[in-house]
Amino acid sequence: EETKSWKKLISIAVSGAAGMISNHLLFKIASGEVFGPNQPVALKLLGSERSIQALEGVAMELEDSLFPLLREVSIGINPYEVFQDAEWALLIGAKPRGPGMERADLLDINGQIFAEQGKALNASASPNVKVIVVGNPCNTNALICMKNAPNIPAKNFHALTRLDENRAKCQLALKAGVFYDQVSNMTIWGNHSTTQVPDFLNARIKGLPVKEVIKDHKWLEEEFTEKVQKRGGVLIKKWGRSSAASTAVSIVDAIRSLITPTPEGDWFSSGVYTNGNPYGIVEDIVFSMPCRSKGDGDYELVKDSEAELLAEKRCVAHLTGEGIGFCDLPEDTMLPGEM
């Protein structure tokens, strides 16, 4: 029998653990599909008083599955206890929107949850915990969570826009008649809401600009964007509840993108803190942007051509009559074509 060298056990906290998304996600994590076949995991499941029975049921099913990598399952309703030493926090638990609601309608109700969980992460989790916020409105919830966790680097907080990225790739692949894996460089800009911008101008199909492959530019400009923006809402109308399986898959994708090196020339989208961003996007919000990772759990923002031009413009502001120029051009400014 092959001898495995096990990595050190890692703790993964999941809120909303008795919910539909988690029911898809937890079994993927426990099977090794997410963190790899040599990575033992401890699952720390956070529920609410109302869901505690269901949470016990989830833990029973996880245990009965005899996953070799699953070394610990614990459940609780106190985030300060459940988040203890967590290296990943997947914050799914929140009231989901129903038919006819926008995600922003959940601001008040869910914002409270994320303030409390931010405080709990700050107090209990590993100081370098990576946090992925899924509960809506996820960008603002991630910001609330981050602001309540000042000891954790702001960079470690993500709002999940990978589902939007996947939806966008799917639509482009279907339209172009190619397999999904041929679509790359898909940026989702902004909010996980109907104002998001799925960027077909910088996306590629078989390595070519989308507009060279999809000649129906009217479709791209008029239908594609709206399809991606409204996909979540359309699904809620059909199912009577929000997406769960595809959301779980996109959480897996988001984690894997952070723990494996990003393929040469490609990138992935994540809602991250805007401070210091090279795109001229206002600071101090959580905004989906293109990211690359070395596979160490961290990421850096892709420095694209637009970012370079914006930085150059700031640099020459004294020549364009827009005030005092300042240069913050990074030395390693890279164009996507050069990666």
Ligand code: LMR
């Ligand atoms: C989704 O995009 O499917 C989720 O964010 C749920 C929702 O409210 O749309």
